[in-house]
Amino acid sequence: MSLALATLVYEWRRYLAAVIALAFSGLLILAQVGMFTGIVKGATATVDRSRADIMILPPKMESLINSGPSSLPARIQPQIYLNPDVVEVASWDGNGGRWSNVPKKGAKQVTQFVSVMMVDPRPGAVTLPVDYSDEVRTALLEPYSVVVDRSALKRLGVKVGEAATLRDKTVWVRAVVDGYPDINQATVVVSRDTFRMLGMMEQDDRTGPLMVRLKDPARAEIVRDQLNAASGGAYRAWTRAELSKANEGALMQEQIIGIFIGFSVFLGFLIGVGITSQTLRGAILANIKEFASLRALGVSMGSLRLIVLELSFWVGLVGLAATGLLTFLISLLAKNGGLPMGFPLNWVVLVAVLLMAISLASGLMALGVLKKSQPADLLR
Known part of the structure; x- marks a missing residue:
């Protein structure tokens, strides 16, 4: 197990806010896409089935x-x-x-x-x-x-x-x-x-x-x-499959729906980057003495940066898993209310890429904190 993954496992509470932020950012987008796609599937169910x-x-x-x-x-x-x-x-x-x-x-x-x-x-x-x-x-x-x-x-x-x-x-x-x-x-x-x-x-x-x-x-x-x-x-x-795909695409091209989804993507990105970057920054500051000890043992600054980026990568993966779980629960709730939801593969891939980009971008923004990991600080 790598140092970054071990840190996430044993100090998961410090990174929980980042995971939740990523999960809700993804849910914000997928829930709307799933709802609009479900509306189409409900309206054209007689043809599709x-x-x-x-x-x-x-x-x-x-x-x-x-x-x-x-x-x-x-x-x-x-x-x-x-x-x-x-x-x-x-x-x-x-x-x-x-x-x-x-x-x-x-x-x-x-x-x-x-x-x-x-x-x-x-x-x-x-x-x-x-x-x-x-x-x-x-x-x-x-x-x-x-x-x-x-x-x-x-x-x-x-x-x-x-x-x-x-x-x-x-x-x-x-x-x-x-x-x-x-x-x-x-x-x-x-x-x-x-x-x-x-x-x-x-x-x-x-x-x-x-x-x-x-x-x-x-x-x-x-x-x-x-x-x-x-x-x-x-x-x-x-x-039938070709027409079903065209129906989904036609709804997503509706101007008002495009505005809703575009705003959700923008808002999800801002929320994800804002909370995730601050959470990673705070977690690194909390462990700054450990990073300073690694530098005292001869670990280069470049290696420490890679540890932080790997940590943000694992946070992104956990956030993706949490997004999947929350989306599944929401789809069950919607189905119970009579509205089937649909999640086109291209949108699922887009959200996955977006969440990983948010997580890695947050990791890059938190790298500046490593400058405080001076070995001399251990003597104070």
Whole structure:
């Protein structure tokens, strides 16, 4: 065990403030990134968890997030079947409407606009999310039945089994699902038949984005390129993984979100450097006689500087571990509240590099204290 690591292990209390500062600096950034990514994952969960290998979108649509109209000409759907690898194509339609609960005596009536998404409750359907239980799928077979995320029940003012009105028609909440929250507005899920009976279908010549299932999912990228080559500019095919990545990127490019995250990075850097550098400086001052003894034994100033830098490196690693633990606990808390969080690898790497840079920079700032480690001071 090196001298720097041994110092950190046996005098950990002196370096605890630096570790905590690094941990909260990293948490400040990752929590926001995880929250915004979780919002996207919640809004696009139906696509991400569907059996679709390829999504067909309008040619100029770059993601499912704030990209404008998503409808396609109905003639495109049969064209997709011309590819021999395709086994199922279905439109993924969505709409919205006014929702009102039926309050019990003395309770408050809730009226709000909700998003309405449709799935096909047929076993193995391409639009049916893979995590829908058979109970949920069967519940959707009933006309005018709806399914909502568990986190939206209070927001909508209903419980399972209760009635509500949607677009002035009576619907029944027959089941709940988990992991499909929507921060902007509550989302309800219905079957294609119920969607049609609610009058939400597009005009006869238009459909929503198309979900495509293949014989061999491993050929998704090849089929995507084939479909795009045959599209004539009428549509654009995406693999599901490619679209998911584009959705995350689209949200991070939103100006207000960029400002939030940029400010968090700046604030985290200032807090991390300020507290970590002062903690290292104080710890070195507390051990200044030990450093002076090393110089009296012939250890060069350069070697002492390397010890301090190594010490800051180990503090950075412990801070990273603490960041990971706190982020994990926060993600569990968010999941319990109905909001899944996501942590893109590039952001995790960025935060790790930032925290190590903060720790090493703090170590460099604390090197000036070593000038006080004069061997002559041991005689005083």
